[in-house]
Amino acid sequence: MVLIRMRGWLMTTQMLFATPTSDKGSAIGIPRPPTLLELASQLLSSDFRADSAIDWGKLPGLISKGTSAIATAYESEDSALLHDVHHALYMLQSAHFASPDDVAAASQFSPFTVALRSSMEDVMIDRMLSKLELDEAVDQLGSAIREQVRQHPAGAHRLFDHLEQRASVAEIRLFFESDARLNERFFDLLAMCLVGTSGTAKTELAANLWDEAGRGNNARGHVHLFSEALAAVGGREPTIESLASWEWQALAGHNLFVALCSNRKHTFRAMGLMAATELLDPPQYSKLIQGCRRVGLPVPEYYSEHVEIDVVHGSGWLDNVIAPLARSNPRAARHILEGVALRLESCRDYYDTLLRKLQSIGS
Ligand SMILES: [Fe+2]
Ligand SMILES: [Fe+2]
Structure with missing residues (x-):
């Protein structure tokens, strides 16, 4: 016993x-x-x-x-x-x-x-x-991933058009609250991905981590910037109790992220998931910032920082992490593409649900 x-x-x-x-x-x-x-x-x-x-x-x-x-x-x-x-x-x-x-x-x-x-x-x-349908043979992995993100419904989702053009302060607050857990755990998830890398991948991930850490200034660290952004709209930090009110798609998106980043067997998929995340965010966060301006909220530095820096990170992941991985291990390419697709699918489900939720409180 x-x-x-x-x-x-x-x-x-x-x-x-x-x-x-x-x-x-x-x-x-x-x-x-x-x-x-x-x-x-x-x-x-x-x-x-x-x-x-x-x-x-x-x-x-x-x-x-x-x-x-x-x-x-x-x-x-x-x-x-x-x-x-x-x-x-x-x-x-x-x-x-x-x-x-x-x-x-x-x-x-x-x-x-x-x-x-x-x-x-x-x-x-x-x-x-x-449920995924992926091309079997891909020549240029980096451009294939950019195209995969660009063509997917999550790549230019209506949620961010809504945030830009119509959402109220209450809806923007709910978006921040909903985004909180993954944003606040992202630093640690990135650190999990760093373990076991080598060469330019290790350097690229370390540079990403340094950016997460505010390049040595805690006040500019991303976890801190997000907490400030959340507080500025009167948003609440996630708690064990608040989990019950999350939509299942929000929990599933978080759980997929953690599963891929914390398991060695999924490392290639985690690299694809991370690259997709960096490519997805900048254009959509630009729309969110426009929405904040429209309703008179201060520009959230957490998001404006990511509009700039994730363009650099996106290219860095493709050129310095994914390309060398696929060159040294051709079997990795398939798993990397799966990781991209898994992230896109979970984002689409999450964004669809969140848009419906925002519209229901806005109407
Ligand atoms: Fe970040
Ligand atoms: Fe980033």
Whole structure:
């Protein structure tokens, strides 16, 4: 039996996998199985130590629960189910960013957390890949990626036309709040991508990180600039509680980013995802800035900085990271293109949903 130390008390695997219900309707007190979100929360609130007494037989059941839940959610296209699974996965991934004195840090690499998180990430990625249609042979990878971004609906999305021409202050605030988590984690995600690179790729990523760090001036660091932009519109920082009100597409976009950047096996895809992000943002952020001016808001420096610098970063990723990678490893090209497409698809879903949400509060 696994012993899991939960904030000073011991928990068994039986307790982990069958949570007694507090439902009054359960007159005979039969424990109901925990939801995926409850399981994720329990794993993250546990100080797990692997030892010889562990009941490894519980692992297949855990993996099966996670994979069948996420597969069912995608098959049903049910927003509530998709929200549940992505909320649980978001929580499990948050262990990568936990403060060392947060109990969640102890479970970052516990076998049960890894098993549940990895299996769910694999299903999500396989599911998204199965829907992609990509050219098999690509000659000029850099120009093919630019074209891929330019032609995709996410590349010049109506969301940013709306922000430029019609959105109210309240809608712009909601956009900032919705964008917050990924913007504030981007520095760390980039740092994850840096590990294991070599040559010009390492230099390029280090230069990107230096820009993220405000080139040595914390007041110009991107995390700081974003916090200022959010505060300037009266926006709230994301919290564990606010996750419940996120659209599932926002959670899924975050989860895809973390899955690709934190897993070595997805490194080539992560490079494509990052390059797509740098290419996507400058023209769309220009429209957002025009929208801020139109409603009398100060120009958010976080976004104006990215209009300028992401043009440089976009070329840098293509020329100094992706081109050398594809030259030295021809098999990498396919994964890089997949990473670009995965980012574009998740952005399109997220932008579509966010536009509908903004229009609903604006009308
Ligand atoms: Fe940045
Ligand atoms: Fe950038």
